[in-house]
Amino acid sequence: xxxxxxxxxxxxxxxxxxxxxxxxxxxxxxxxxxxxxxxxxxxxxxxxxxxxxxxxxxxxxxxxxxxxxxxxxxxxxxxxxxxxxxxxxxxxxxxxxxxxxxxxxxxxxxxxxxxxxxxxxxxxxxxxxxxxxxxxxxxxxxxxxxxx
Numbered sequence: 001x002x003x004x005x006x007x008x009x010x011x012x013x014x015x016x017x018x019x020x021x022x023x024x025x026x027x028x029x030x031x032x033x034x035x036x037x038x039x040x041x042x043x044x045x046x047x048x049x050x051x052x053x054x055x056x057x058x059x060x061x062x063x064x065x066x067x068x069x070x071x072x073x074x075x076x077x078x079x080x081x082x083x084x085x086x087x088x089x090x091x092x093x094x095x096x097x098x099x100x101x102x103x104x105x106x107x108x109x110x111x112x113x114x115x116x117x118x119x120x121x122x123x124x125x126x127x128x129x130x131x132x133x134x135x136x137x138x139x140x141x142x143x144x145x146x147x148x
Contacts, residue, residue: 021063021071021091031063031073032136039138045120052078052109062135066092074135076122083109083122085133104133116140 023040026033033040044060051058062074073088083106090100107124117140122133 021073022069023063023065026063026071029061031061034062034064034136036065036067037139039136042138045136048076048078049109055080076135078109082107085122085125085135103127106133109135 023033023035027040030044031041032045039045045062048058048060057080058078060076062076064072064074066072070092072092073086075086075088077084085104085106087102087104088100104122104125104127106122106126108122110121110123112119112121118138119134120136120138122135123131125131125133
């Protein structure tokens with residue numbers, strides 16, 4: 001009886017964890033993690049930017065965690081001339097009627113310097129209600145804190 005109970009508990013635990021994507025898992029996967037303040041694995045994003053500047057193919061995943069802990073994944077692929085973005089909300093329990101996944105094709109990636117932030121934005125996007133899509137904002141005061 002104890003074996004059956006243990007197996008059932010193990011199966012339930014596995015089923016409940018299927019839809020989660022916590023920050024530990026994201027770190028292990030090499031994601032750039034935005035916790036709305038600290039940015040983790042920023043070196044991975046810098047590598048992506050270097051490849052883009054060189055005109056080389058590159059990919060990066062940015063995982064944005066909302067204040068409630070729900071993730072939204074930005075999978076960015078650069079083929080040497082165009083950026084393909086997949087916005088994956090399948091692990092966000094509070095997405096409402098939003099689609100699980102949506103895709104954009106964008107022509108440019110820019111870095112804008114504001115008074116308090118650096119903003120990385122995809123521009124000239126197709127399949128979007130807006131022409132731009134912000135990938136990542138970094139507070140200037142945290143510029144040196146990225147290497148966690």
